[in-house]
Amino acid sequence: MNPLSQILQDVQSGKCDLPAAQKRIENLMFADLGHTKADLNRRERTGAGEVVFGQGKSAEQCAEIAKAILTRESGVLITRLSPDKAEKVKAAFPDAFYDELSQIMRIGREREKIENSHIAIVTAGTSDMKAAREAELTANFLGSRTKIYPDCGVAGLHRLASQIEEIRKAGVVIAVAGMEGALASVLAGMLKVPVIALPTSVGYGASFGGLAALLSMINSCANGVSVVNIDNGFGAAYNAHLINSKK
Amino acid sequence: MNPLSQILQDVQSGKCDLPAAQKRIENLMFADLGHTKADLNRRERTGAGEVVFGQGKSAEQCAEIAKAILTRESGVLITRLSPDKAEKVKAAFPDAFYDELSQIMRIGREREKIENSHIAIVTAGTSDMKAAREAELTANFLGSRTKIYPDCGVAGLHRLASQIEEIRKAGVVIAVAGMEGALASVLAGMLKVPVIALPTSVGYGASFGGLAALLSMINSCANGVSVVNIDNGFGAAYNAHLINSKK
Amino acid sequence: MNPLSQILQDVQSGKCDLPAAQKRIENLMFADLGHTKADLNRRERTGAGEVVFGQGKSAEQCAEIAKAILTRESGVLITRLSPDKAEKVKAAFPDAFYDELSQIMRIGREREKIENSHIAIVTAGTSDMKAAREAELTANFLGSRTKIYPDCGVAGLHRLASQIEEIRKAGVVIAVAGMEGALASVLAGMLKVPVIALPTSVGYGASFGGLAALLSMINSCANGVSVVNIDNGFGAAYNAHLINSKK
C-alpha cells in the first residue's frame, strides 16, 4: 500500500490526529536540511529519484544532500560539480565515480537497465561531446542503455548516412548540436522515434551562447522534435529515459 | 520485403539498370507536383503519414497535395487552413471534416486508436484552447486517444489538484500555456510521464508573442519537460503520439 | 516643526535672506563629499535612511559616506561590498557587522522592529539564498522582521504546501526564484497579501542571466505580483518594508 494512502486511512479511522498526519506526510516527502529540502519521494511521484544540481551549492551541501537521499535510494547523481568540489565530496564518499568532461559524480549504484530499448545520442561535432556525456551518464544512472554517435554533423551527411540504419533501432534519439543545430531536423526526417534536441553553446560570433541553435531546433521543419535548454544534457537524458522506459 | 531492398536486389541481380533503379526509387518516395514534392514514404520512414501545412499554400495546391497523398494513405490532415481556403478544398472533398477554432481539416479516416495509453492535454486558460484543439485533432488523426483538461492555470492550483489523479493515468502530457508558462513545471513536478510544453501566444505586454512562455518552459526547474514552438499544437501532438505509440 | 518649513518662515519673516536660505536648505539635505552628495534627509522624504550601494565605489568612499550619514542616523547599511573592501571599511568601523554570502555590511544599529506584521521570504532553490539574504538583512535594518522559507520551488510543490499556512500570516511575501520563476505565480494564487517577485540570475543556457525569470514574473497569470530587478534583494526588501510598515 502507498504510504500516503496509509496515512489518509489512519486519519479516517481515527488512528492519527490531523497535526500528526501532517508531520508524517512531511517526513515521508522531504528531509529538511535547513538550506535544502531534499525531495525523498520524487521517485514515487515522478518515476526517478532525486538528482542534485551541484552548481551554486557548496561541496558540504552537496555531500549532506547526497547522504539524505542515500537513506532511501541506492544511488545518487550530482551534476555540474566542479573538479575542486568533486574532490571534497569524494572525501566523504571514496567509492564515488567522477567524470571530469561532464562534471558529473555518481555515488552508489546505477539502476537496473531496461532491456528492450535504448537511447541513441548523436552529436554534430567533437566539441558537443561534453553535453553528450552528461546525457549518457544521466541516462545510464536512471536505467537506460545508451550509444553515442559522435561527429555526424550535416556538413558531411555521408558520415550520418553510414550509421542511420543502426540509429533507427533506438527507442528515442538525442540530437546534440551547436552552431546552426540542423542535425535535429535532418534526424527527425529519417526516424520513427521521438528526437530530443539538445542545443549546445558550441560556436562563436552570432551563435549567442547556443541561442541560434535553440531557435533553429524550435523552428524545425521536421516533425517529432522537442527541445531542452542549452547544454542541458541532464534534461535531455531525463526526458529520453522517461520515453525509453515507457511500456 | 521492403520495396527499396527489392530495387537494390534487382540492381545486384541485373534485373534493373542504374538509371531505371534511380527512377523507381524516386517514384517510391515522392510525387513531384511542380510546386511541391509530396512525401509518400514518410510513414515508412518516420512512422506517420504526410500532414500538409496549409499556411502559405493556395487552396488549389492543398487539394492537389491531398490527392497525391490519398493514393497511398487512407486519410490526410491539413493544418493552418483558413476558413475561406477550407471552403474551396471542401469542394473537392465534400466529406472532409473542418474545425474552425483550430483551422484543421481532415480528409478521409483517422487511424486505428492505440489501446493501452492516451495523451492528456492540460491548458492554463480558456484562451489556450485553440492550440489545444490543434493538438487534439492531430493526435486523434495519428492514432492516439486524448483528453483535454481546460483552464488549470497555476493562479488557482486547486483546479489542477482536483484532476491530477486522473491526469497521472495518461502516457504522456501536453502542457498548454501562455503568459508565464508555469504550468509545465508544476505538472512535471507531479508526474512520472514526459511533459511536452506547448507555449502559446496568449498574453500581452512583455509576453512578446509567446516568447516569455517559451523561455520559461525551456528553463523549467522540473525534470521531464521538453518544448515545441509557440502555438505549435501540431508539433506537440506529433511528439506526444510518437511517445504514446511506443511499445 | 519641519526644518524646511522653519527656513521658509524665516524667509517670509525676513530673518533670513535668500542666499542664506538656499545654503541652509542644502545643508539640511545632503553632505557634499566631492565625489558624492550623501543624501541626509532621505528618511524625512522617503521614510528610510540612506543606504550605500557599494559597487563601483572605493572602500575609502564608502567609509566617508557612512561617516556623513552617521552624523544623522544611528545606523547605515552598505550593500554589494566585496570582502576585500569590507575589510578596509571595518578598519574604520571595528564594530560593523559583515555578511559574506550577501556582501552586506551594517554599521551601527538596526531600527526598532515593527510589531504586528512581518515579511516572508520564500526561495525556489538553495542557490537563490544569496539574494534572499540580501533581502533579509535589508528588511531587518529598515525595521521589519523576516522569516526565510528556503528551497520551496514548484518542481516539488509539497515542500511549499507544507508551509503555506505559516506563510499566509506574513504581511507581505518576497518570492525569490531563478530559472523559470514560476514560484511567484504559484504563491500569489494562494495568498491575500502582495507578492514582490525577485528574479535571480541562477540558471544557465537560455536563462540569460535571469531575464527568463524576470519575463516570467512580469507575465504572471496570478494577481498581486510586482517585480524588481534581477538579484535586487535590496530593492525587494525596501518595497516589502514600505508595505509592511503601512498602518
Next chain:
Amino acid sequence: MNPLSQILQDVQSGKCDLPAAQKRIENLMFADLGHTKADLNRRERTGAGEVVFGQGKSAEQCAEIAKAILTRESGVLITRLSPDKAEKVKAAFPDAFYDELSQIMRIGREREKIENSHIAIVTAGTSDMKAAREAELTANFLGSRTKIYPDCGVAGLHRLASQIEEIRKAGVVIAVAGMEGALASVLAGMLKVPVIALPTSVGYGASFGGLAALLSMINSCANGVSVVNIDNGFGAAYNAHLINSKK
C-alpha cells in the same frame, strides 16, 4: 467556521467518505463551465473576488462566467472587453457599466471603500490615460478610493512639483508612463510610500511597445519601485489595492 475545515472535520468524524469530500471541496472552489473553471473561492484565498480577463474569450463565455461568479459575489469586473463584445454582454446584464477608453465592464456593485487611505495614479502624458483608467476602475471595484494626476511627465517637472504635496497623502502610488518611464524614479525619490510602476506602450521608434519603459523602471535608481507588465493597469491596481487595504 471555514467551509473547508468543516469538510475536513466531517471526514475525520466519519460524516463524509473520501470521494464525497473531494466532490464537496471541488464544488466549493470552482464552477466547471466546460471551457472555464470559474474560481469561486478566490476572495477567500487571495482577498479579492474573481475578475474576468475578456481578451480571447467570446462574449458568450464572458457572460456565462460572470453569471457563475455572481452566484457568490455582488459584483464582477470584465477587463479587455472590446466594444462589440461589450454590447453583447450588456444584453444579458442591462445594468452593467462599460467604459470605452479602458474597455472595462463592471456588473453589479463595487465594494465598500476603504476609509483611511487611497491610491494616487500619476501619469506622464495624456496618452497614458487608457492604462490609468483601467487601474482606476479596477481599484474602485476592489474597494479602494483613487485620484488621478494626469500629464505630470518629467519633461516639465514643475507640473509634478505643484502636486507632490497632495500625492504624498496617498497610501500607495501608481506611476503610469511610456517612452523612457522616468516618472517612477522621480516619484519614488520624493515619497515614503510604495510606487507601483506601470509601463505603457505609448511611444514609437525604439520604445519597442513599452519595453524601454519597462527596462527603465526595473532599473530604477530610486528605492521603493516595483513593476508590473506593460499596459497592465489591472495588475497595477490589484497590487495597489492589496497594499492600500493593509491594516
Next chain:
Amino acid sequence: MNPLSQILQDVQSGKCDLPAAQKRIENLMFADLGHTKADLNRRERTGAGEVVFGQGKSAEQCAEIAKAILTRESGVLITRLSPDKAEKVKAAFPDAFYDELSQIMRIGREREKIENSHIAIVTAGTSDMKAAREAELTANFLGSRTKIYPDCGVAGLHRLASQIEEIRKAGVVIAVAGMEGALASVLAGMLKVPVIALPTSVGYGASFGGLAALLSMINSCANGVSVVNIDNGFGAAYNAHLINSKK
C-alpha cells in the same frame, strides 16, 4: 576612352575649367529628379545597371526614375512594386512585364544570357517560392540563366538527394529557406560552388519573421555559405549573378 578620364584630361589640357568639369562629371553620373538622384553610371562602376526599389516610392516616382534610367539602359527592373502601383506604372510603359507573386516589374529587355554557367535556386518549401521568384527574375534580368528546385527541405532529404547531381552543375547556388534554415548547411556540405543563403520570413511562433533562419544560416557549420537579408531575393540574385558572370 572612359568619359571620366576624358574630362580629367580636358582639365589638364585647359580645355575645361574646374566648375565646368565638375558639372560634366555630375551629368555623367546621375540624373537629379528632385526626390531621387538616379544612378546612371552604376553599370560602369558596379557591373549592373540601376534597379529601382519600389517600396516607399510612389508610382509616379517609380515611372520617372525608370524613364531616366532608360535613357542609358535598354531595360530596368522595379522590385517590391505592389499590384496597385504596378497598374499605374504600366499606364506609362504598356509593354512592361509584371509578376504578381514576386511583385517585380521589368520594363524593356533582359540582358544577353551568360552561356557557360547558371544559377540553381533551391527552396525548402512551397511557401518559399515568393523569394525564389524574386531571385529568378532578378538574375534573368541581369543576364544569368536560372533553374528553380522547389520543396527540397531537409525534413525529407531524399527529395534533395534525387536532384543533387543536377544541382552540382550550377555555377552558384541560392538556398531559400525559412523556419530553421538548415537547407543551406546541407547543400554547402555537398557542393563545390558558393552557396548564397536566403532566409525567408516563412514560419511562425519563435521564427521571429525569419530571424531564426538568418541566425541558423550565419552559424552554418558547413563551409561556403554567405547570407543576405531576410526575403531579399533581389540581393541573393545580385550576388549570385556577380559570381556567375565571373570569368
Next chain:
Amino acid sequence: MNPLSQILQDVQSGKCDLPAAQKRIENLMFADLGHTKADLNRRERTGAGEVVFGQGKSAEQCAEIAKAILTRESGVLITRLSPDKAEKVKAAFPDAFYDELSQIMRIGREREKIENSHIAIVTAGTSDMKAAREAELTANFLGSRTKIYPDCGVAGLHRLASQIEEIRKAGVVIAVAGMEGALASVLAGMLKVPVIALPTSVGYGASFGGLAALLSMINSCANGVSVVNIDNGFGAAYNAHLINSKK
C-alpha cells in the same frame, strides 16, 4: 524682470502670502486642461515654445491645447497628426498649415529666422523623406533655415561627393537614413560640424523597424555623431535648432 523672481520678491516683501504665491507660480507655468497640463513657460525654461505631440490625443484635445498655448505664443506646432484629425483641428484654425507627408500642422507664425547659420538635412534615399520633412518643418518653426539634400546614400558616394562642399557650409547636419545607416559615419568623417543621426524605419527583413540603423549610428566609428530615436524627425530638428541658434 523674470515673472518668477517677481513673485519670490513679493513673498519676501510680504506682498504675497505663501498659498497665493504658489497659485501665481502655477498659473505662470501651465494651463490645467484636465486631460493635459499645457506647458506655458517652456520657452522661458528650455528656449523653445511648447510643441504638441498629436499621437494618442483626440482632435479636440489637440485644439484645446493649441488654444491655451496661443494665449502666450504666436504659433504652435502639432506633430504626428493624422489627416482625419488634422481636418477636425482645421475647423477651429482655418489658417493652419498642414503637411500630409510628415503629418505636421502649424498654427500661427514661424519664428524669426536665425541669419548666420542653417541646418543641412541629408537623406540616404527617397523613402527617408517623411522623417526629413518632419525635421524641416520643425526647424523652420523654431527659427532655423534648412536645406534638404535628398537621396545621397552611400551605395553611390558620387551623389554625396557632388554636394559635400555645399553641405560643409551648414552650422549643423542631420543625417537621415534607414537600412544600415552608414550615411552618418561617412558625413561625420567629412565635416567640422555636429551630425545629428536620425535613423528611420525604412527597410525590411532584419532591419527590425530601424533598430539596425540605430545601432549602426550609435556605434559610428566617426567622431561627432549623436543619435535620436527612430523616425524622430522632430527630435533631430529640435536638437539641431538648439545648436544652430547657439551664439
Next chain:
Amino acid sequence: MNPLSQILQDVQSGKCDLPAAQKRIENLMFADLGHTKADLNRRERTGAGEVVFGQGKSAEQCAEIAKAILTRESGVLITRLSPDKAEKVKAAFPDAFYDELSQIMRIGREREKIENSHIAIVTAGTSDMKAAREAELTANFLGSRTKIYPDCGVAGLHRLASQIEEIRKAGVVIAVAGMEGALASVLAGMLKVPVIALPTSVGYGASFGGLAALLSMINSCANGVSVVNIDNGFGAAYNAHLINSKK
C-alpha cells in the same frame, strides 16, 4: 591657401602631372604606417585633430601613431589605454600625462581654451565618474573648459535642484547616467541648451551593460536630447566640443 587647392591648381597649370598629384594629395592626408593610416588632415576636415583609440592596438603601435601625428599637431590624445600599455608608451614620451581612472593619455599640449562658453558634465552617481572623466579630459584637450557636477541622480532631485542655476550657464550639457538613465530627460526639461546623453554600463540585472539606459535616453520625453554609445565619454565630449566651439 588650402594645400589641396594648391595641388589642384598645380595640375591645372601643368606644374604637376597626375600621378605626382595623387601622391602629394595622399601625403597630405595620412601617414601610412603599415598597420595604420594615421589621419593627418582630420583637423582640416573635421575641426579636431586625430585622437588614437588605444583599445586593440599594441603599445608600440600607439607610440608610432602618436609620433606621426605629432609631426603635424602640438598634442595627441590616446584613449582606452590600459595602465600596462601606458607605462610602455610613457617610455617614449616621458612628459605624457596619464589618468588611470579614465585610462586616457595626453602627449603634448591641450588646445587654447574657448572663452565665452563651457561644457557642464552632470553625473547620476559616483560610479559614473569614469565616463565623466573621459569626457572631461577629451573636451579639455580639444579646447573646451568643463565643470563636473557629480552624483545628481533623480532619486534625490534636491541635489540637482541646488545646482541647476549654475548648470544653466553652460553652452552644452553632458548627462552621464547608468541604470534607468532618467537624468537626461530631467535635465533637458530644465535647460535651453543641447543635452548629450551618455549612457554608462553602471548597474546590474536587467540593465544589460547599459542598454536599458541607452533605450531610456533614446526615448526621452523631453526635447533636446541626443545620445552617444554606452560609456563613450570620448564621443560625448567630441560632440559637446563641436557645439561649444560654434560661433
Next chain:
Amino acid sequence: MNPLSQILQDVQSGKCDLPAAQKRIENLMFADLGHTKADLNRRERTGAGEVVFGQGKSAEQCAEIAKAILTRESGVLITRLSPDKAEKVKAAFPDAFYDELSQIMRIGREREKIENSHIAIVTAGTSDMKAAREAELTANFLGSRTKIYPDCGVAGLHRLASQIEEIRKAGVVIAVAGMEGALASVLAGMLKVPVIALPTSVGYGASFGGLAALLSMINSCANGVSVVNIDNGFGAAYNAHLINSKK
C-alpha cells in the same frame, strides 16, 4: 574513373557484395577516429580539403585528425588553435607554421596559386587585423593570392579613395569591419565584384560583440554584399576562394 562509380559498378558486375561495398564506400569517405570522423573526401565533394576547427578540441585530437587528413592531402590547416595547444601540436609536426595573431597553424604545403585573379581584404581599422589575417592565411592555403588593405574605415574616406583603383582589380573583396560596419556598403557601391562582408567583434558599448556590424551589413543598401558570421575570417576566405577559383 571516380572511385564511388567504381564501387557501384563492382556491385553491378558482382565483383563486390553489398556489405563489402558499404565498407569500401565508408573507407573512401572518412576516417573514424572515435571522437571524430575526419572527412577525407571533402575536396572531392566540395572543392576544398578538410580544415580542422581547433576550438573545443584537445591538442591530441587536433594532431590525430591532421595525421588522418595528411594520408590524403599534402597540407592541412588548423584554425582557432590557442598558442599552448599549438606548441603541443608542433611537437608532432615540427615543420608546421603557426601565426599567433590569427591562431592558425598550417601543416604541409599550401595549394598551387590561382593565376589570373586574387582576393582583396580591406579592413576598417587596425584592430580588425586579427580576422583579416585568418582570412588571408585560409585563402592562401586553399590556393588564392591575397592582398590586405588595412585601416580604410569610412571615418576617413580619403584613405580608401587612394587605393580603390587597385582594389578594383581583385576578383572578389572581403570587407572586414566592426563598430557600425559601413565599409561593406561603401565598397560594394564602388565595385563590380562580389563583396563578402566580415563583421568583427571590435567595438564596445552597444556593439554587442559584433551584432551591430552584422545587422548593418545584412541591411546594406548597396548591391553585391553577402555576410558571414562575426570574426569568421575562415568562412569569409572560404567563400572568397570558391568565387575566386571560378572559371
